[in-house]
Amino acid sequence: MGENVEAPIVLRDDLVQIINGVFKDENVESASMEVSEASGKGDNYLGKLYRVKASGKHGKSISIIVKCALDAKLIRDNFPVEILYQREIHAYSKMLPILYSLQNECHLPNKEKFYFAKYYDSITEIEKETLFIGDLAVEGYKMYNRQKPFDRQHLELVVKNLARFHATSFVLKQKNPTLFDQFSQKVGRKMEYGDNIGMFMEIAKKKCFDTIESAEIRQRVEANLEDFMGKFDGYLDYKTAEPYNAICHGDCWINNFLFKYEGDKVTDMKFIDWQVVRLASPITDIAYVMFSSTDEQLRSNLYTSSLDLYYNTLDKNINMMGCNTAECYPLEVFKDQIKSTMPFGLISAILLLPTVLCNAEDTLDMDIKPEDVDQSVYENLLSKKSKDRLNGVFRDMVSYGII
Structure with a gap:
């Protein structure tokens, strides 16, 4: 994923590029990133959610949610993903x-x-659809x-x-x-x-x-x-x-x-x-x-x-x-x-x-x-x-x- 990622989860290169762009826009450059899954089984059915946290040089931090569409053929055959x-x-x-x-x-x-939630960016390419939004957990919001x-x-x-x-x-x-x-x-x-x-x-x-x-x-x-x-x-x-x-x-x-x-x-x-x-x-x-x-x-x-x-x-x-x-x-x-x-x-x-x-x-x-x-x-x-x-x-x- 890149030399600045400190997590076992590897994201696609196009996702990393946008994530780094978001961090730059938010003045969290040269950040160390931590990637984790943001949803458990049964929480979301048509996507995979990742939480990407970053800390900048001057103590500023940010966390975003990356929502990636599933590309399994059976799912796409039965849902208009x-x-x-x-x-x-x-x-x-x-x-x-x-x-x-x-x-x-x-x-x-x-x-x-x-x-x-705050919107940052998105990818609309078929079978790579992705949404980048603010992590509401940072603001103290959580699921019931x-x-x-x-x-x-x-x-x-x-x-x-x-x-x-x-x-x-x-x-x-x-x-x-x-x-x-x-x-x-x-x-x-x-x-x-x-x-x-x-x-x-x-x-x-x-x-x-x-x-x-x-x-x-x-x-x-x-x-x-x-x-x-x-x-x-x-x-x-x-x-x-x-x-x-x-x-x-x-x-x-x-x-x-x-x-x-x-x-x-x-x-x-x-x-x-x-x-x-x-x-x-x-x-x-x-x-x-x-x-x-x-x-x-x-x-x-x-x-x-x-x-x-x-x-x-x-x-x-x-x-x-x-x-x-x-x-x-x-x-x-x-x-x-x-x-x-x-x-x-x-x-x-x-x-x-x-x-x-x-x-x-x-x-x-x-x-x-x-x-x-x-x-x-x-x-x-x-x-x-x-x-x-x-x-x-x-x-x-x-x-x-x-x-």
Whole structure:
């Protein structure tokens, strides 16, 4: 990798060249570098993350995250890896800075802004796609334990920040519709997946019935799940929510939020991983969080209040940025979209919870061949913890009148 690298991990020469350029720009020249893996098994599925730390001559230090796309043919055959990395690079280099600048132009107080990691550079060459961003761990941010459901303070902080992000999107649409349209053309506008994922969805649909403890709940789920699964693409199609769609994060699973703490109190959060940022109903992000990152007990206390918190925060921020929420995203539209789109949370839970809650050594092998995808793949992921959480989702879907 170079004579100034003091680690057993060897990075490609093109990565080293950009890394050294970043260090030079940050005035950390002639640095000694330390390279380590920045993610464990089950933390990230379509990339390899490295942490590169450097110390300069005068005591200045820097740490960056290098996110490299996987080049395995089986993965690229089943996921649009090239598109996803192009999308994330666009998000970090163009879209997010513009949205952040809009918050500044509208004189939004710092405590009301949404934040993200610093962008340094990228490589777009096919099969070498790479993103270079700031290491949020240096600022004290860290992942939540994915096997634990959110508590009140984590959920409320995520809900507020989703509202702040969506609000900025709505304001951009109203104040600069041409620029919004340009951005919306470069984010996801429908669901993208290969045959492998489609087969996994079918198997998950069939096997999830086995986890349902209540005969009454099972009957309700069976009567509706086929319809919901059939609408899966529609939930993520931008046309479904027209004209009240927004730029959404799109992948609101628990590992894509990093939190900062003071003692036991969580004080801040930042979003990461913008590969599936999309134009859709804001409810898709809310449903994703609500039914994949919380449990039945927390929802029993906070489901309704979290929806109120989201809309009140959205309303406040849209108004503070000089626009009218009744025009951007009327309350009656919000309520209608909850009814029509919240079932997306059920599908998200069925597909995601077994993987989120399993141990690292049991995570899904992304290199699995389509012909090897069978019922055992989903069964092997179903721990008692995931079955319990899924039953809570099924019960809540019924009790909240979603199904």
